Amino acid sequence: MTRQRIIEESLSLFANHGYENTSLTMIAELVGIKKPSLYNHFKGKEAIFSAVLDDVAAREMEVMQTEINVPTSDSIDDQLFGIYKNYLAHLSNSMEGLFFKRVTFFPPDEFAEEIKRVFLLVEECLTNIIRPIFEEGKKTGKLRALSTDTMTSAFYTLIDGLFLEENFYPREVFETRKQASWKVFWLGIQA
Amino acid sequence: MTRQRIIEESLSLFANHGYENTSLTMIAELVGIKKPSLYNHFKGKEAIFSAVLDDVAAREMEVMQTEINVPTSDSIDDQLFGIYKNYLAHLSNSMEGLFFKRVTFFPPDEFAEEIKRVFLLVEECLTNIIRPIFEEGKKTGKLRALSTDTMTSAFYTLIDGLFLEENFYPREVFETRKQASWKVFWLGIQA
DNA sequence: CAATGACTAACTAACGGTTGTTAGTCTCTA
DNA sequence: TAGAGACTAACAACCGTTAGTTAGTCATTG
Numbered sequence: 001m002t003r004q005r006i007i008e009e010s011l012s013l014f015a016n017h018g019y020e021n022t023s024l025t026m027i028a029e030l031v032g033i034k035k036p037s038l039y040n041h042f043k044g045k046e047a048i049f050s051a052v053l054d055d056v057a058a059r060e061m062e063v064m065q066t067e068i069n070v071p072t073s074d075s076i077d078d079q080l081f082g083i084y085k086n087y088l089a090h091l092s093n094s095m096e097g098l099f100f101k102r103v104t105f106f107p108p109d110e111f112a113e114e115i116k117r118v119f120l121l122v123e124e125c126l127t128n129i130i131r132p133i134f135e136e137g138k139k140t141g142k143l144r145a146l147s148t149d150t151m152t153s154a155f156y157t158l159i160d161g162l163f164l165e166e167n168f169y170p171r172e173v174f175e176t177r178k179q180a181s182w183k184v185f186w187l188g189i190q191a
Numbered sequence: 192m193t194r195q196r197i198i199e200e201s202l203s204l205f206a207n208h209g210y211e212n213t214s215l216t217m218i219a220e221l222v223g224i225k226k227p228s229l230y231n232h233f234k235g236k237e238a239i240f241s242a243v244l245d246d247v248a249a250r251e252m253e254v255m256q257t258e259i260n261v262p263t264s265d266s267i268d269d270q271l272f273g274i275y276k277n278y279l280a281h282l283s284n285s286m287e288g289l290f291f292k293r294v295t296f297f298p299p300d301e302f303a304e305e306i307k308r309v310f311l312l313v314e315e316c317l318t319n320i321i322r323p324i325f326e327e328g329k330k331t332g333k334l335r336a337l338s339t340d341t342m343t344s345a346f347y348t349l350i351d352g353l354f355l356e357e358n359f360y361p362r363e364v365f366e367t368r369k370q371a372s373w374k375v376f377w378l379g380i381q382a
Numbered sequence: 383c384a385a386t387g388a389c390t391a392a393c394t395a396a397c398g399g400t401t402g403t404t405a406g407t408c409t410c411t412a
Numbered sequence: 413t414a415g416a417g418a419c420t421a422a423c424a425a426c427c428g429t430t431a432g433t434t435a436g437t438c439a440t441t442g
Contacts, residue, residue: 161352
């Protein structure tokens with residue numbers, strides 16, 4: 001019980017302040033216990049971070065399968081745009097999104113490898129969703145005859161760019177960027 | 192003399208470790224003096240960071256005017272691609288690029304406003320370079336009849352995405368993304 | 383049924399180390 | 413002879429961590 005609370009509060013602290021700028025005092029305070037009591041549940045700060053990372057990884061994989069994917073009955077552009085929109089919304093609104101942004105971009109040295117591994121896992125999960133859509137689109141002639149890798153790469157760059165812009169620009173500017181980027185991307189891949 | 196050395200070494204430390212994870216001891220060591228001697232040149236850590244930020248801002252503005260811009264004799268796609276390539280190369284290879292990446296996306300709270308101001312200034316500088324190119328392109332019919340804002344927004348998202356990917360993926364993956372993203376972007380705005 | 387022992391999870395106190403910062407001193411140079 | 417710029421020594425505050433204690437819970441046992 002307390003263990004789960006520690007993970008949750010730590011997630012939000014790590015997401016907002018990064019690993020090194022989050023102190024055990026802050027975590028303990030938010031949980032409502034004293035600092036040394038944390039050691040009843042975790043071996044130390046690194047163990048807390050690891051637990052948070054594992055938790056986030058598991059939850060992200062699940063979200064990817066359930067929330068991001070959309071019914072295949074839609075047309076290709078609706079389908080793609082749906083994924084685009086859902087994924088960005090998830091990154092924007094969830095604490096996991098902010099956490100991911102923090103730690104993938106400037107990871108604490110001792111976790112760099114593990115974080116990269118988790119991130120690539122999540123990315124692969126998304127790739128498995130969008131590749132078939134691109135391929136189907138090419139087959140039915142709705143998309144240009146670009147390689148699937150090209151489309152996937154461009155799609156990711158798009159998402160990464162917005163991912164990054166989301167917490168920097170005011171919401172209205174961000175919305176403009178989101179719409180504009182999609183429009184140009186779609187014109188770029190559409191047959 | 193020493194003052195300038197402090198700024199330079201601090202720039203690289205702030206760029207690589209962030210503000211909070213850079214200690215005065217580290218700076219002093221790299222400069223080759225003892226920690227308290229820093230106070231002969233700056234009021235404190237915050238003052239050092241401010242000086243670095245000002246320095247970077249000035250240098251970035253100059254780079255933007257000289258290195259990024261390319262001769263207008265080229266065709267529109269060469270011109271745009273030149274800017275794209277030059278700007279990304281600058282962000283990738285210069286210490287200022289890494290510094291910018293660090294501090295714009297996860298700024299130390301007390302500098303958030305100032306950093307944003309500087310960033311938007313640099314961005315505006317780039318906007319002044321690319322907007323006329325888009326408009327010229329539309330006039331000559333080489334580009335689609337999209338609004339200039341749409342093109343500019345999409346261009347920035349593209350750059351921001353690669354900006355992020357550059358220090359995360361291995362160089363080869365990054366190069367793939369860079370090429371693919373440009374291809375789709377160009378197909379998206381080309382008439 | 384009552385008592386014992388093990389376990390969990392909280393606590394206080396304190397550790398050594400590092401942080402940014404200040405005070406005061408010495409030395410070279412203009 | 414000033415002053416600039418280096419130094420040493422020390423500060424309080426905070427860091428992650430450890431040790432040792434205490435209270436409550438639960439299962440096993442006489």
